[in-house]
Amino acid sequence: MLYGIAAATASFLLAALLAALLRAPALSLALVDRRRRRPVPLSGGAAVALVTGLVAGVGDWTGVVPLGPAAGRLLLGALAAGALGLAADLWRLRRRWVVAGTAVAAACVVPYGETGPVAGVLAVGWITLVAAAFRGLDHADGVAGTVGVVTAFGVAACAVAELRDGLAVALLALAAALTGLLLHNWHPARIALGACGALFTGFLLAGAAVFTRAGHPPAGGAAVLFALTAPACLDVVLVLLSRRLAGRPVLRAGPDHLAHRLRRLGLTPQGAAVVVGAVSCGAVLTGVLVHTGRVGAPAVWWVAGAAAAAVAGLLRVRVYGPRHGAGAQGRVPGPARPRPTRGACRVPPEVADTPGGASSRGTIFPVRQARRAEEDQVSAPLRVRNG
Numbered sequence: 036m037l038y039g040i041a042a043a044t045a046s047f048l049l050a051a052l053l054a055a056l057l058r059a060p061a062l063s064l065a066l067v068d069r070r071r072r073r074p075v076p077l078s079g080g081a082a083v084a085l086v087t088g089l090v091a092g093v094g095d096w097t098g099v100v101p102l103g104p105a106a107g108r109l110l111l112g113a114l115a116a117g118a119l120g121l122a123a124d125l126w127r128l129r130r131r132w133v134v135a136g137t138a139v140a141a142a143c144v145v146p147y148g149e150t151g152p153v154a155g156v157l158a159v160g161w162i163t164l165v166a167a168a169f170r171g172l173d174h175a176d177g178v179a180g181t182v183g184v185v186t187a188f189g190v191a192a193c194a195v196a197e198l199r200d201g202l203a204v205a206l207l208a209l210a211a212a213l214t215g216l217l218l219h220n221w222h223p224a225r226i227a228l229g230a231c232g233a234l235f236t237g238f239l240l241a242g243a244a245v246f247t248r249a250g251h252p253p254a255g256g257a258a259v260l261f262a263l264t265a266p267a268c269l270d271v272v273l274v275l276l277s278r279r280l281a282g283r284p285v286l287r288a289g290p291d292h293l294a295h296r297l298r299r300l301g302l303t304p305q306g307a308a309v310v311v312g313a314v315s316c317g318a319v320l321t322g323v324l325v326h327t328g329r330v331g332a333p334a335v336w337w338v339a340g341a342a343a344a345a346v347a348g349l350l351r352v353r354v355y356g357p358r359h360g361a362g363a364q365g366r367v368p369g370p371a372r373p374r375p376t377r378g379a380c381r382v383p384p385e386v387a388d389t390p391g392g393a394s395s396r397g398t399i400f401p402v403r404q405a406r407r408a409e410e411d412q413v414s415a416p417l418r419v420r421n422g
Contacts (some may be wrong), residue, residue, distance in 0.1 A: 038099050039204050042090045043211040048214030049089070053082040058219075061226075066124055066283035068227055070176070075224050077124045080232015083212045084117040087239070090212075091205040102201035102279045105146055109242045110205060112144040116166060117235030124229045129285055138163045144242055149249035156254075161260060166268035169237030170230055171274065175294035176222040177308035182266050182315045183236045184211045189263055190240055193247040194327045202243055207218040210237060222304035237267070245379050247326070255325070258335040262322030269293060269342045274350055278401060281355050289355065296352040314345075 061067065061076035068075050091110055094100040102110065119136045122128055141162040147155040172179040187210035194203040211237065219226040228236070244263050248256040261268060270293040277291050278284070296309040318338050324330045 036095060041243050042094060042100075042204055043207045046086050046208040046211035047086060047088050047215040050082050050086045050212035050266050051218050052215075053086060053218050053245070054079050054216050057082055058226050064125070066229075068229070070224065070227075073223070076228045077227050077231070079216045079220060079226040079227030080117065080228040080230070083209070083216055083228070083232045084114060084235040085236075086212045086215075087205065087209045088114055089413045090208040091201075095201065096205055100201050100204045102205065103199075105144075105246065106199065106202045106205065108144045109123055109202075109239065112140040112242065113235050113239040115140045116238040117231045120170070120230035120232070120234035124231055133230070133234075134163060134167060137166050137238065140238070141166075141242070146246065146249050150245070154253055159246045160355065162238060162245065164271065165241035165264050165267055166234045166237035168264070168271045169240075170202045170233040171270050172267060172294075172311075173199050173230075173233045174290075174292050175298075175307060175381060176224040176227075176304050177217060177220055178294045179228050179233055180217045180220050181308050181312035184210045184217070184241065185312055185315045185319055186240050187213065189246065189323050190243045191196045192323050193259075193263075194243060194294070197247050199247065202246060205239070208244055209236065222308070240264070255332045258332050259326050261326065262318050262335050262338050265318035265338055265342055266311055269314075269345060272342075277345065277350055277354070280350070285354070289352045292344060293349070295354060296349045299352050299354060413422050 047197050057078035058076050061078035062074065081199055088110060091102060095102040116137050119128075119133060119140075123133050124322075135265065138159060141159045145155045145158045145162070150158055169179055169183065172182055182384075187206045191203045191206035192209070194206060216226070216228070220228070241260075241264065244260050248259055251259075273293060273296070274291055275285060278287070278289070283289065293311060294304075294307045297310060298304065302310065321330070321334055321338050325332055325334055
């Protein structure tokens with residue numbers, strides 16, 4: 036217990052200090068993201084990953100709180116995912132390669148002996164999905180960090196219930212490091228997680244949740260995993276459905292995430308982060324209670340129902356502008372006018388009716404529209420000959 040408090044305190048201070056120190060190198064390397072026309076460095080994730088790995092590694096090396104082989108592999112896999120995310124931030128790697136690399140790292144850490152082959156493959160997909168979902172949450176100030184802190188405390192409680200003290204200390208270190216980062220990531224953010232921190236955080240949280248539920252019935256395990264990561268799952272489903280319904284490419288980025296829609300409803304950036312954090316707190320608390328046996332697994336249906344209602348309501352929030360090629364009012368231009376047939380008169384009547392009966396031999400030139408007083412001077416229509 037004392038080492039857990041010391042580890043959390045050290046992680047908080049070190050992450051806050053290291054994030055501030057890494058801000059200038061990130062700006063010099065142009066490792067930034069544009070948020071409302073202001074550059075935000077993406078080096079905060081590197082600080083979180085380094086501090087979490089250092090604190091957990093010191094506890095394992097000194098023997099005070101050993102991680103164990105399985106938790107050690109999980110931490111190494113999370114660090115590998117974070118390194119892949121850092122490469123994506125630096126060189127703009129394609130999303131498919133980032134997802135494939137994360138899946139490979141997840142396949143190397145899943146405990147197949149406890150989960151079984153089928154559940155193990157599903158766990159690999161789950162870890163990859165949650166890691167990618169946390170990357171999507173990082174599009175707004177303070178949202179990914181707030182959800183990560185709440186989820187880390189919940190999964191740590193589940194790990195303590197399963198007597199996995201080393202894993203619980205690593206999760207507490209992660210929660211404290213994210214809290215230290217929030218000192219710089221709260222609106223207006225001076226630093227962000229980036230793909231490095233988002234992939235590291237999502238990978239470690241999802242993998243730790245899989246470890247704590249290994250050996251339990253699959254149905255109850257799936258319910259607890261969903262409750263622990265409900266906000267991230269909600270954001271993924273919301274984005275995929277809205278892009279498919281709008282006919283947009285699924286991998287095309289846009290302001291259609293959960294926090295963006297809350298901002299469209301009138302919330303401030305701080306208010307959106309608080310609302311998402313409150314939703315995460317309720318869902319994580321439900322997952323912890325189901326895991327410890329305080330409530331039954333059907334309680335997760337309330338979380339699923341609330342998530343479905345939120346998706347249905349937030350889909351009605353308009354986040355996309357008019358499609359490319361539409362008019363200024365969002366209307367698609369009508370069909371082109373039919374071309375005149377050969378031999379027909381190419382001169383419109385209002386152009387041909389010129390004083391003196393002059394003809395332009397089929398050429399069209401701009402003519403000012405006649406006023407009412409000028410029309411009254413014409414007593415009879417003039418006849419135009421086709422050349």
